[in-house]
Amino acid sequence: MNYSEIEIVLQEVPGEISICFSITGCGVQCKGCHSSFLWNKHNGTKLTEEVYKSILTKYNGFASCVLFMGGEWCLNELTNYFKIAKNLGFKTCLYTGETEIPKKLKVELTYLKTGPWVESLGGLNSKKTNQKFIEVQTNQILNHLFLKN
Numbered sequence: 259m260n261y262s263e264i265e266i267v268l269q270e271v272p273g274e275i276s277i278c279f280s281i282t283g284c285g286v287q288c289k290g291c292h293s294s295f296l297w298n299k300h301n302g303t304k305l306t307e308e309v310y311k312s313i314l315t316k317y318n319g320f321a322s323c324v325l326f327m328g329g330e331w332c333l334n335e336l337t338n339y340f341k342i343a344k345n346l347g348f349k350t351c352l353y354t355g356e357t358e359i360p361k362k363l364k365v366e367l368t369y370l371k372t373g374p375w376v377e378s379l380g381g382l383n384s385k386k387t388n389q390k391f392i393e394v395q396t397n398q399i400l401n402h403l404f405l406k407n
């Protein structure tokens with residue numbers, strides 16, 4: 259699994275400070291994708307378990323959530339990385355362009371964003387979006403948290 263970027267983000271998971279890993283190899287290939295650099299799995303840098311754990315350790319106590327932008331195509335590796343995050347006390351979130359993900363992965367998540375990018379419908383801050391931001395345990399859709407009044 260390769261990453262293109264690791265950053266701290268505040269908007270993607272409402273109420274949480276998230277360590278965000280952007281993973282390369284996205285096969286969804288949405289028209290108008292904001293970052294087609296992420297389509298090729300050979301782009302970016304290998305995310306080893308050692309690097310991953312050191313980043314989580316560095317931000318533990320400051321960040322509250324571990325967020326992956328993609329990576330579900332490396333099912334075992336990503337599932338393991340979410341388990342590690344949970345064991346360290348982080349909440350977990352996956353942003354995927356798919357509409358469903360394997361149960362094995364889903365059970366490791368606090369939050370899940372599903373759905374491809376469709377320009378005419380907009381993202382989570384659009385009332386007519388096709389995308390869903392879900393609290394996994396309750397299966398509640400929390401899109402309203404992204405809407406401005």
Ligand code: SF4
Pocket residue numbers: 284285286287288290291292293294296354355356374375
């Ligand atoms: S899911 Fe995201 S990264 Fe993948 S093609 Fe769609 S917009 Fe791009």
